[in-house]
Amino acid sequence: MDYHMSRKPRDRQHNSCRSRVLVLLIVVVTNIATFLLFSDASYEVGNGSGKHDRSVPFWNSGNITDYALAASHDELVHLHNHLATANSLVETLLGLKATASDMPAARDEQEHVGGDGFWQWELTGELQLAVGPHKLPLGFTKNLGSDQLYPTVGQACHRFPDELERYMDYKPGGECPSDEQFAQRLMLKGCEPLPRRRCRPRRPAGYVEPTPLRASLWATPPDTSIVWDAYTCKNYSCLVNRRKTKGSYDCKDCFDLLSGREKGRWMRDDGALSYSIDAVLATKPNGTVRIGLDIGGGSGTFAARMQERGVTVVTTSMNFDGPFNSFIASRGLVPMHLSIAHRLPFFDGTLDIVHSMHVLSHWIPDAMLEFTLFDIYRVLRPGGLFWLDHFFCLGTQMNTTYVPMFNQIGFNKVRWNARQKLDQGIKRNEWYLSALLEKPMT
Template sequence: MDSPHKPRSFSPNLFFFFLLVSSNLLTFFISNTFKHSSCYLYQQTYNAISTASSLNTDIPLVVEPAETRDDDIQESDLDLPSEFRAFASPHKLPFGFSTNFDSDNIIPPVGHPCTRFPDLLRRYMSYRVNGSCPDDEILGQKLLLKGCEPLPRRRCRPAAQQEYVEPYPLPESLWTTPSDSSVVWTAYTCKTYECLINRVKSQKSFDDCKDCFDLNGREKRRWLSTKGAGLDFSIDEVLAVKKPGTIRIGLDIGGGVATFAVRMRERNITILTTSMNLNGPFNTFIASRGVIPLYISISQRLPFFDNTLDIVHSMHVLSNWIPSTLLHFLLFDIYRVLRPGGLFWLDHFFCVGEQFEQVYAPLIESIGFNKVKWVVGRKLDRGPELNEMYLSALLEKPLKNSW
């Protein structure tokens, strides 16, 4: 006899519910099993960069897909600022392999020691993308002097004075103190140029450049005449060494407020000046005068190709405070960028007397320059008991067989 109750059929809704739960469990299992894959690592990096850039609504953040990007991110790198990674990681070239790069990537250069100071780097690279940069000149210079050179580029706009005044026109700008409104003074003890000019009277400690902002003082007389027991060469006597017109371009290393470059400009010679902003707006002041500043430290490889410059000058900054091995590298770098027949004017190099004969004279002579002028004298400004010596030398890279 047939049962009065018919068997119940399997509900379609229950089947789809079971399928949904199963697929979610499978997805959860796979994601946890492979969570340390390169795709996951890339997604974490993308999320970190996107979070740092979330305040920017003007420019969309573009990050290459994982399958087309050549990621070289180490696990330790994840502790570095996201904007630093976004800049310094390899970036795929839009048209593929380039023979110029011998690669399909471009890797922006940053100083290797940058990553040795993650706390400073994190502060320097934390900002609103497409917004204003922090007012952090001291921080940037601290990183630079620690070897983080070149500094990583940033995607923000630097601080500037709200009431900026245009510079004086040439040639008036060469010997006129610029407006205070051309400088953001936050990083400096003085807050006006008048304060900088007067610090020679108010500042008691020794400072080689504490009066160099006074364009009507000692700066007005520099390199115009020969004096100081022959240690002070004049620009005109140095230029007379070479055929007229053959000294055209050059570099002044550690040039203070660029008076050397100004003197040379008056003689139709282009000089670039390296300078740091050590408790004063040196680079801004140099630019206001109408000559070109280079904001690089004494440690950086000179940014010129081999055999290109007619003259390199340096006063005081190349002295015995630099470790002798690094000084040796630096002098060879100067030799490298000078063209054959180019001049190196070593202006008032100083050291302790016994160091001169035992260390520095042999070191300088080993580079391979020809001696045009070589004058040694006593340095007495800090007292004779220190037994310090000056060397002023005019050296020439050999015109032939200079390698």
């Protein structure tokens, strides 16, 4: 299904009109205040009228001193009144300025909504239906505290109206557009989760049943298990062999399960950066590590190794340069299409282990990394393990940034190994850190 690429961004001229009116109002109020402040020079002075001329000739005064005092008193009274009026106008003006500074946020939340929430334009069609709100039947409002149900849609989605409407442009009940990479780019912009859609993804041609479990953990799935439109490679043979070709790929050799390095990962413990799964599991009482999460788990090999040991691990992965989520699922494992910026979708204190290799590194902004680490701490149960596998950073960052950051999270250190990177035997100012951290029991 083709997108309507000719659709232009929505007209927001009413914002410009509001700004012009506000500027005009400020100018008018300022001019009035100035006029009142400097209008004293035109006041006349006269007996019995309450007005006095400032240029009273001395020869018309019987008692110059008394007259001067009286004139000064009246002058002060007038000045006091004018200053009070001016102060009131200035306060009004300042209030208008404060209102003007707050107007963008107010527009986001109140004036430019299409229903409820942060939507800055009028919602229509499938997007309006997906966003809601939806009226609840009577008797279902007690736990929600509301009579309306709001579907979960990423807050940042409201910043991308044209892209979001393009994503929601399809025939209800029909086939979804081939837009996997487009949807993923929206997710990486913070539009996560995306709104639901009422369309069906295209079914792969010639689909066959998957390989039975255990054998599926180390079997390359059939090419007919997915639709290949979104990828450069059009079959799994291409993905397996790309490790032999030039080019930059995410997890370049992850799809080679038979002859690549995936077959030996986490099987050997070198006492330094590389920990084995068996050594990690041995730090806890037998059978107490049961469920876990692998953040950025590539093609799912860590979860496969844990499955062989009776541990269920969910793997988060993005489909960069390949169908990683589909590949993980074909192995009989649980994939989760989730970016690193997303709050982990698990309740507090529920996981026995969280693992991440390479993904958590210095490329993540410091503030985001700190939030991620605290979120990992949150989902781990007391006594749960966080296995940080080959964290990479520059040498100058290790002790100044990352060691203090990890220390403040609150983990206990079970293992901690840092090594300088070697490039053909030459030490570089780059470091790897592997650590096994435990959430305290109390």
